[in-house]
Amino acid sequence: xxxxxxxxxxxxxATTAIVSVGGLASMFPEIHRQAVNVHGWMTDxxxxxxxxxxxxxxxxxxxxxxxxxxxVAGGAGMLVATLATVLPTSAMALAAGRAEQALSRASYYAxxxxxxxxxxxxxILASALVTGRAAIDDWLGVALAAGVGIYISVxxxxxxxxxxxxxxxxxxxxRMGF
Amino acid sequence: MQTAGVPTPFSRTTPVTKWDLFSGxxxxxxxxxxxxxxxxxxxxxxxxxxxxxxxYASVIALSQVVPGANLINMTTIVSDRYQGIAGAVIGLSxxxxxxxxxxxxxxxxxxxxxxxPDVRAATAAAAAGAVGLMFGTAYKLLQPVMHSxxxxxxxxxxxxxxxxxxxxxxxxxxxxxxxxVLITIWSKRR
Numbered sequence: 001x002x003x004x005x006x007x008x009x010x011x012x013x014a015t016t017a018i019v020s021v022g023g024l025a026s027m028f029p030e031i032h033r034q035a036v037n038v039h040g041w042m043t044d045x046x047x048x049x050x051x052x053x054x055x056x057x058x059x060x061x062x063x064x065x066x067x068x069x070x071x072v073a074g075g076a077g078m079l080v081a082t083l084a085t086v087l088p089t090s091a092m093a094l095a096a097g098r099a100e101q102a103l104s105r106a107s108y109y110a111x112x113x114x115x116x117x118x119x120x121x122x123x124i125l126a127s128a129l130v131t132g133r134a135a136i137d138d139w140l141g142v143a144l145a146a147g148v149g150i151y152i153s154v155x156x157x158x159x160x161x162x163x164x165x166x167x168x169x170x171x172x173x174x175r176m177g178f
Numbered sequence: 179m180q181t182a183g184v185p186t187p188f189s190r191t192t193p194v195t196k197w198d199l200f201s202g203x204x205x206x207x208x209x210x211x212x213x214x215x216x217x218x219x220x221x222x223x224x225x226x227x228x229x230x231x232x233x234y235a236s237v238i239a240l241s242q243v244v245p246g247a248n249l250i251n252m253t254t255i256v257s258d259r260y261q262g263i264a265g266a267v268i269g270l271s272x273x274x275x276x277x278x279x280x281x282x283x284x285x286x287x288x289x290x291x292x293x294x295p296d297v298r299a300a301t302a303a304a305a306a307g308a309v310g311l312m313f314g315t316a317y318k319l320l321q322p323v324m325h326s327x328x329x330x331x332x333x334x335x336x337x338x339x340x341x342x343x344x345x346x347x348x349x350x351x352x353x354x355x356x357x358x359v360l361i362t363i364w365s366k367r368r
Contacts, residue, residue: 017246019351022319024247025312029340030347037344049292052305053285058211059277060247066278067285082278086270089246090254094266096244097255103240111366112243115358118329119351121319122336128312129341135305144303148310153317159212163307170303171296 005073006080008039013065013084018092022120024061024085029123029130031065036134041072048135055163062086140173187259188233194226194260196268202226203253203272210277212311214249228256328365332358 012034020027028051035041042050050071054064062085069081096103103109136142144166151162202221209217223234241251250270257269291297323329336354339345 016347019348020245021351021355022242033344048305049301051308052301053288054281055308056304057277057281057284058209059207060214060250062247062250063277063281067281082274086250089244090250090266090270093241093244093246093251093254094258096240097258100240111359111362113239115362116243117319118323118332119336119354119358121316121323122333123340124312124316124319125337126341128309128316131312132309135309141302141306144306145310145313148307149313152311152314158216159311163212163304166307167300167303171299174295174299
């Protein structure tokens with residue numbers, strides 16, 4: 001096992017996770033940039049497949065990082081990528097949880113809570129755009145993404161419902177030979 | 179950051195054991211199809227009654243300010259309050275156990291059948307759909323931001339930097355977040 005690859009995985013995922021604001025989805029553009037452009041660990045297509053598989057499995061968004069770790073360096077890579085994403089930020093959450101009473105009285109906590117939402121929206125939008133560019137290469141993909149986005153915004157069901165509909169439509173359309 | 183002191187207890191008076199935490203968060207992970215937001219609320223508040231709805235909302239708010247996955251942070255904070263650092267490790271392990279196993283299974287099946295046109299079509303559709311879900315999330319989060327032109331401007335600048343110019347996340351957040359904080363402070367003083 002190439003230790004330098006594991007080290008690169010650990011440092012990439014840990015440093016990205018500690019600046020991910022408003023959830024791990026804001027990590028996706030940076031992880032895509034690192035995995036495809038900077039380190040050349042995978043192609044756009046492989047990234048898109050990993051993204052799809054991680055979304056289909058139940059559980060938190062960290063699964064994309066786990067799967068990239070696995071693709072790059074096997075079981076050890078999966079373990080390193082998952083722990084690097086989860087542990088530093090969990091340690092920060094633990095500290096913040098223990099200081100909650102002091103934090104909730106502190107004025108900077110209120111200011112932080114008011115300041116971050118615009119940054120978070122920008123990051124999630126960018127995340128959708130960057131993963132979209134990697135994962136979508138035809139009109140069908142654009143239509144499915146738009147359909148699912150509108151469906152979930154209007155109906156607010158479990159996300160798996162529109163996802164399954166999209167998969168059914170995608171397979172059917174291909175079979176019809178478009 | 180302060181780490182002093184012991185975790186503040188929740189209002190619940192009966193103990194939550196390490197096994198409770200493990201089995202509860204295994205359920206959260208296993209039933210978290212399409213994201214664990216719904217399953218974590220169901221298990222933590224409704225089924226196991228570890229937290230009241232108000233306590234849950236305040237822990238989630240705190241989890242969102244801390245970097246990283248919101249619900250992983252929530253798991254850490256809740257487990258730590260009941261069973262300390264060991265509890266946090268156990269809660270997180272429980273949360274990740276089933277999703278990682280299912281992911282490994284799914285990926286193994288995918289690798290076996292990736293050459294089939296139907297599987298390729300399904301994967302492409304799932305990826306496109308997941309992109310749509312992210313746009314849906316962004317749309318939901320955009321609503322409160324729309325009311326302020328400054329906030330909307332900050333959102334668009336962040337979007338353009340990461341989405342189009344592909345600037346590194348670390349540097350972008352290090353520049354954009356302090357500016358957002360300064361704008362909030364400045365708009366309060368007026």
